Amino acid sequence: xxxxxxxxxxxxxxxxxxxxxxxxxxxxxxxxxxxxxxxxxxxxxxxxxxxxxxxxxxxxxxxxxxxxxxxxxxxxxxxxxxxxxxxxxxxxxxxxxxxxxxxxxxxxxxxxxxxxxxxxxxxxxxxxxxxxxxxxxxxxxxxxxxxxxxxxxxxxxxxxxxxxxxxxxxxxxxxxxxxxxxxxxxxxxxxxxxx
Amino acid sequence: xxxxxxxxxxxxxxxxxxxxxxxxxxxxxxxxxxxxxxxxxxxxxxxxxxxxxxxxxxxxxxxxxxxxxxxxxxxxxxxxxxxxxxxxxxxxxxxxxxxxxxxxxxxxxxxxxxxxxxxxxxxxxxxxxxxxxxxxxxxxxxxxxxxxxxxxxxxxxxxxxxxxxxxxxxxxxxxxxxxxxxxxxxxxxxxxxxx
Numbered sequence: 001x002x003x004x005x006x007x008x009x010x011x012x013x014x015x016x017x018x019x020x021x022x023x024x025x026x027x028x029x030x031x032x033x034x035x036x037x038x039x040x041x042x043x044x045x046x047x048x049x050x051x052x053x054x055x056x057x058x059x060x061x062x063x064x065x066x067x068x069x070x071x072x073x074x075x076x077x078x079x080x081x082x083x084x085x086x087x088x089x090x091x092x093x094x095x096x097x098x099x100x101x102x103x104x105x106x107x108x109x110x111x112x113x114x115x116x117x118x119x120x121x122x123x124x125x126x127x128x129x130x131x132x133x134x135x136x137x138x139x140x141x142x143x144x145x146x147x148x149x150x151x152x153x154x155x156x157x158x159x160x161x162x163x164x165x166x167x168x169x170x171x172x173x174x175x176x177x178x179x180x181x182x183x184x185x186x187x188x189x190x191x192x193x194x195x
Numbered sequence: 196x197x198x199x200x201x202x203x204x205x206x207x208x209x210x211x212x213x214x215x216x217x218x219x220x221x222x223x224x225x226x227x228x229x230x231x232x233x234x235x236x237x238x239x240x241x242x243x244x245x246x247x248x249x250x251x252x253x254x255x256x257x258x259x260x261x262x263x264x265x266x267x268x269x270x271x272x273x274x275x276x277x278x279x280x281x282x283x284x285x286x287x288x289x290x291x292x293x294x295x296x297x298x299x300x301x302x303x304x305x306x307x308x309x310x311x312x313x314x315x316x317x318x319x320x321x322x323x324x325x326x327x328x329x330x331x332x333x334x335x336x337x338x339x340x341x342x343x344x345x346x347x348x349x350x351x352x353x354x355x356x357x358x359x360x361x362x363x364x365x366x367x368x369x370x371x372x373x374x375x376x377x378x379x380x381x382x383x384x385x386x387x388x389x390x
Contacts, residue, residue: 151378152378152382154378158375158378159355160354161357161363162356162360167362167363180353183346183350184353187347187354187386187387188383190386190387191382192385
């Protein structure tokens with residue numbers, strides 16, 4: 001790649017993902033990333049002070065892609081019950097695609113997620129905030145009932161663990177997975193519906 | 196142990212669990228089990244035809260202990276909503292105790308469960324049948340509403356994955372685990388309550 005191109009954090013992170021895809025989480029080094037960009041490793045360190053920082057940032061970027069897709073659902077025109085179902089369907093879909101389209105990269109990011117639990121917790125907080133926004137909308141319209149909206153958002157996220165926690169990825173491609181998802185969502189929507 | 200004592204399947208399985216506890220899933224052999232009982236390995240094979248059969252049977256015995264505790268809850272005097280909550284609490288409790296009291300044996304059985312998925316599926320079917328019985332009772336009394344009781348039982352089991360699937364064992368001892376459990380259960384009970 002032409003070294004005259006400005007070295008931005010995004011270019012470094014894109015190159016890091018390529019290196020992770022080729023070498024895996026255990027073997028990827030900052031020197032590999034610098035070589036892929038045609039720059040010195042010192043240039044990479046000017047943007048990301050340590051290898052750990054770079055690995056945390058690339059993990060955040062991976063998770064942020066899902067957050068961005070889901071933010072569009074939150075901003076969408078659906079009625080709150082349909083929007084809530086769509087949000088979980090989009091989350092399950094995004095996860096299944098990440099796991100199914102490039103299983104090795106998915107495994108690599110699962111390793112990175114385990115070593116960057118603070119990044120993962122921040123991601124879960126963002127997703128729970130999105131759920132809170134949908135619940136708030138539904139409560140405002142008299143469609144949902146929730147004594148504590150934040151607590152209910154968290155409970156919804158935890159009751160759907162099977163459809164987004166990477167430890168369950170092997171189950172996502174089994175024949176009954178979509179039906180499981182549908183019946184759990186129906187039960188949960190009934191649990192928050194106004195009476 | 197005195198070899199004059201009658202060699203029952205239960206004695207063999209108890210000895211197998213001891214051997215698994217001492218040697219782990221990878222190293223335990225039928226010869227170790229026979230030695231612990233003071234009998235020939237041929238005597239063991241008269242009860243369990245293969246090593247795989249013995250490992251499946253000891254896995255079933257481990258899971259059956261939980262099934263037996265939960266069957267008492269199903270037969271108990273509580274009203275259906277309280278009984279349903281108690282049943283899940285007993286399941287979560289049994290799992291936490293198995294994981295926390297003897298973590299190495301728990302890991303050993305997690306390995307055995309992965310190699311005996313048919314035994315695990317049969318166990319999950321039994322648990323779902325117990326849930327179905329509680330739901331049936333509640334629907335009969337006009338306390339619960341469920342369009343398809345078997346499907347709802349399965350959905351309840353899947354929505355509580357985080358509190359019984361061994362892959363989540365590391366999370367069971369974290370400070371917020373009990374509160375998570377309580378809020379998910381409240382949401383699910385609301386989802387099946389008659390209106």
